[in-house]
Amino acid sequence: MNTPTDRQTQHQQANKKLVGRLVLIVAAMFGFGFAMVPLYDVFCDITGLNGKTNSEAVSTVAVDADLSRQVRVQFVTHNAKGVAWPFQSSLPSIKVHPGVMTQVEFVVENPTNRPVIAQAIPSVSPGLGAQYLRKLECFCFNQQPLAPGERKVMPMQFYIAPDMPNDIGTLTLAYTLYDISNRGDQPANAQTAAP
Amino acid sequence: MTSMTEQNDIAAQQHDETNEHHHYAPKGIMRWLLTTNHKDIGTLYLIFAFTMFLVGGAMAMVIRAELFQPGLQLVDPNFFNQMTTVHGLIMVFGAVMPAFTGLANWMIPMMIGAPDMALPRMNNWSFWILPFAFAILLGSLFMEGGGPAFGWTFYAPLSTTYSSDSTALFVFSVHIMGISSIMGAINVIVTIVNLRAPDMSWMKLPLFVWTWLITAFLLIAVMPVLAGVVTMVLTDKYFGTSFFDAAGGGDPVMFQHIFWFFGHPEVYIMILPSFGIVSAIIPAFARKPLFGYASMVYATASIAGLSFIVWAHHMFTTGMPLFGELFFMYCTMLIAVPTGVKVFNWVATMWRGAMTFEVPMLFALAFVVLFTIGGFSGLMLAITPVDFQYHDTYFVVAHFHYVLVTGAIFSIYAAAYYWLPKWTGHMFNEFWAKMHFWCSLVSVNVLFFPMHFLGLAGMPRRIPDYALQFADVNQIVSIGGFAFGLSQLLFVVVVVKAARGGEKAAAKPWEGAEGLEWTVPSPAPYHTFETPPAVK
Ligand code: HEM
Numbered sequence: 001m002n003t004p005t006d007r008q009t010q011h012q013q014a015n016k017k018l019v020g021r022l023v024l025i026v027a028a029m030f031g032f033g034f035a036m037v038p039l040y041d042v043f044c045d046i047t048g049l050n051g052k053t054n055s056e057a058v059s060t061v062a063v064d065a066d067l068s069r070q071v072r073v074q075f076v077t078h079n080a081k082g083v084a085w086p087f088q089s090s091l092p093s094i095k096v097h098p099g100v101m102t103q104v105e106f107v108v109e110n111p112t113n114r115p116v117i118a119q120a121i122p123s124v125s126p127g128l129g130a131q132y133l134r135k136l137e138c139f140c141f142n143q144q145p146l147a148p149g150e151r152k153v154m155p156m157q158f159y160i161a162p163d164m165p166n167d168i169g170t171l172t173l174a175y176t177l178y179d180i181s182n183r184g185d186q187p188a189n190a191q192t193a194a195p
Numbered sequence: 196m197t198s199m200t201e202q203n204d205i206a207a208q209q210h211d212e213t214n215e216h217h218h219y220a221p222k223g224i225m226r227w228l229l230t231t232n233h234k235d236i237g238t239l240y241l242i243f244a245f246t247m248f249l250v251g252g253a254m255a256m257v258i259r260a261e262l263f264q265p266g267l268q269l270v271d272p273n274f275f276n277q278m279t280t281v282h283g284l285i286m287v288f289g290a291v292m293p294a295f296t297g298l299a300n301w302m303i304p305m306m307i308g309a310p311d312m313a314l315p316r317m318n319n320w321s322f323w324i325l326p327f328a329f330a331i332l333l334g335s336l337f338m339e340g341g342g343p344a345f346g347w348t349f350y351a352p353l354s355t356t357y358s359s360d361s362t363a364l365f366v367f368s369v370h371i372m373g374i375s376s377i378m379g380a381i382n383v384i385v386t387i388v389n390l391r392a393p394d395m396s397w398m399k400l401p402l403f404v405w406t407w408l409i410t411a412f413l414l415i416a417v418m419p420v421l422a423g424v425v426t427m428v429l430t431d432k433y434f435g436t437s438f439f440d441a442a443g444g445g446d447p448v449m450f451q452h453i454f455w456f457f458g459h460p461e462v463y464i465m466i467l468p469s470f471g472i473v474s475a476i477i478p479a480f481a482r483k484p485l486f487g488y489a490s491m492v493y494a495t496a497s498i499a500g501l502s503f504i505v506w507a508h509h510m511f512t513t514g515m516p517l518f519g520e521l522f523f524m525y526c527t528m529l530i531a532v533p534t535g536v537k538v539f540n541w542v543a544t545m546w547r548g549a550m551t552f553e554v555p556m557l558f559a560l561a562f563v564v565l566f567t568i569g570g571f572s573g574l575m576l577a578i579t580p581v582d583f584q585y586h587d588t589y590f591v592v593a594h595f596h597y598v599l600v601t602g603a604i605f606s607i608y609a610a611a612y613y614w615l616p617k618w619t620g621h622m623f624n625e626f627w628a629k630m631h632f633w634c635s636l637v638s639v640n641v642l643f644f645p646m647h648f649l650g651l652a653g654m655p656r657r658i659p660d661y662a663l664q665f666a667d668v669n670q671i672v673s674i675g676g677f678a679f680g681l682s683q684l685l686f687v688v689v690v691v692k693a694a695r696g697g698e699k700a701a702a703k704p705w706e707g708a709e710g711l712e713w714t715v716p717s718p719a720p721y722h723t724f725e726t727p728p729a730v731k
């Protein structure tokens with residue numbers, strides 16, 4: 001029969017091996033937590049789930065207009081916490097035929113006496129509709145520097161993809177305006193643009 | 196505590212006298228600081244968990260006092276939010292989880308015929324870093340700007356853009372708690388895999404051991420994800436990253452995905468060991484073997500597996516597409532199947548058993564009934580369309596308190612009363628223990644049952660003030676709360692009395708109890724099973 005000390009040394013080897021494996025799992029899961037960040041973006045990109053629109057201009061291939069139906073596109077603007085700059089779209093909403101290019105203007109004003117940098121972040125509801133709202137030009141593609149007192153008219157050009165399912169009758173495009181003056185060196189959409 | 200120390204010292208001395216090799220264990224405080232003995236560490240965990248239970252409970256009393264009447268009377272809203280946040284964090288990470296780890300330390304080696312935990316020194320570390328974690332968390336309450344006030348779920352941007360300056364302390368304390376429970380889990384796995392007595396085959400393992408093994412795997416799978424997400428909160432707040440900040444290209448909804456990927460398995464971490472406890476106690480007092488042992492093992496494993504694919508049932512209202520809502524709804528409902536198997540097995544075990552109603556059995560029975568109520572309200576919440584109505588209301592608060600208080604905590608009480616004779620060597624005072632049970636049972640239902648109605652009527656959770664029509668029910672709830680809080684002090688009375696003295700407990704004080712832990716004398720000697728026992 002084994003003495004207790006024999007048993008101990010036998011176990012020590014086995015223990016070390018198992019601990020090593022378990023620590024590997026722990027490390028892998030810690031990595032997985034961070035890997036969820038790019039995975040999330042890729043997943044949303046492929047499925048178009050979370051209402052993000054394209055962050056760079058789509059190429060202007062000719063699309064056939066679908067004059068048989070109209071889609072209402074609503075524009076909503078918000079200011080993030082601590083931003084008190086007037087920011088509005090020229091129209092509250094517009095009815096468009098899928099495939100027809102449309103331009104809408106947004107106006108932002110810097111009422112302060114210091115230069116600021118603004119960044120607008122778009123989001124579309126319903127989320128599944130986001131992939132059909134294609135932008136050719138958007139002020140949200142870039143940071144928007146604003147001189148003291150400057151009032152800026154910013155165009156946004158888009159069309160609705162004609163293959164958008166019929167059950168989506170209204171799209172809401174919401175912009176939130178952030179003050180990124182203090183983090184101006186960072187490219188906007190740094191993470192969404194990555195994949 | 197002194198008497199426990201003395202009494203364990205005596206056990207140690209007796210052992211030294213009767214055994215061939217000698218240990219010169221340090222005395223007094225150093226003994227506890229340096230101990231690597233699984234029974235000592237188990238005791239430390241249990242005392243710590245109960246202390247935290249009282250601290251977190253005191254915060255709940257503040258919450259219920261403020262909510263006794265509509266309007267703001269006792270505390271300001273920011274402090275109220277700190278109370279709800281820290282109450283939740285303490286109860287989850289400071290009370291329920293350490294209590295289970297304490298039970299694991301005490302019982303797993305004795306149940307599998309091992310001399311100690313496999314990694315005794317790491318065991319000492321996993322316990323002794325915990326008090327520091329909670330000292331940091333509690334200390335942050337006294338900083339300027341206050342402690343964490345964003346809820347135990349610390350959703351971004353509440354925890355990033357809008358949180359107080361002490362958030363770094365919150366993050367570090369969660370890191371330490373995480374490291375502690377990961378080390379504890381590794382220890383449990385290695386002990387169960389490597390130190391079982393030679394003829395203790397997998398399908399002979401007591402269910403408490405099985406459920407803890409599966410829990411430990413859940414812990415090492417998700418605690419690192421929690422560590423990751425708090426780290427992201429830390430860098431978003433202090434180092435200019437934008438994981439969750441839309442202005443920098445991040446996404447606050449992603450926080451919820453990562454958090455609940457940890458969070459849902461976490462709620463099962465807090466209930467699987469309970470299943471093991473109840474599966475030990477019901478057969479003992481029904482005097483029948485557990486019905487469906489193998490199905491219990493498979494049900495536990497499938498609950499653990501499913502818990503990784505249901506997380507978004509906490510996020511039905513974040514604007515998921517229909518397919519996502521349906522997927523998470525059906526997966527969540529699927530979990531009710533293995534859970535139902537368990538409840539069925541417990542009831543079938545009692546069927547035509549020769550039942551007696553000692554205090555551990557009373558708590559176990561209350562567990563079965565009340566946990567099931569919590570399971571049903573969970574099912575209601577899993578129905579996506581109605582969750583839009585119930586989400587973030589007191590209905591959710593009622594749900595998780597039924598599963599956690601009358602579930603997890605009642606099972607811990609059941610375990611404590613079941614094994615107390617083994618730990619102290621004395622029978623506890625039956626009268627006061629029964630008082631503790633009945634007072635808790637009545638008050639806990641007065642406390643949590645009406646919350647269902649408050650939630651259905653639309654009272655939001657996490658608010659210091661509320662609309663007038665909720666006043667009467669809140670008053671009843673608060674009274675139940677104070678009564679439940681006071682009733683818990685009876686447990687202190689019972690444990691202190693049993694530690695000091697009382698009727699001597701036999702090696703097997705419960706007639707129908709099964710398992711290796713009942714083959715050693717009561718109180719369990721300082722060292723047990725230095726040579727592996729035979730298992731029938
Ligand atoms: C049949 C089993 C269960 C089902 C179907 C279920 C379902 C749910 C759902 C859908 C929610 C989200 C409600 C909302 O926020 O709108 C929820 C919340 C919650 N559940 Fe369960 N649950 C079950 C069992 C459990 C168990 C066993 C525990 C813990 C031991 C638990 C703990 C919690 C907690 C803590 C929350 C609230 C988290 C928070 O928002 O703070 N649940 N449950």
Ligand SMILES: [Cu+2]
Pocket residue numbers: 458459462505506508509
């Ligand atoms: Cu859940």
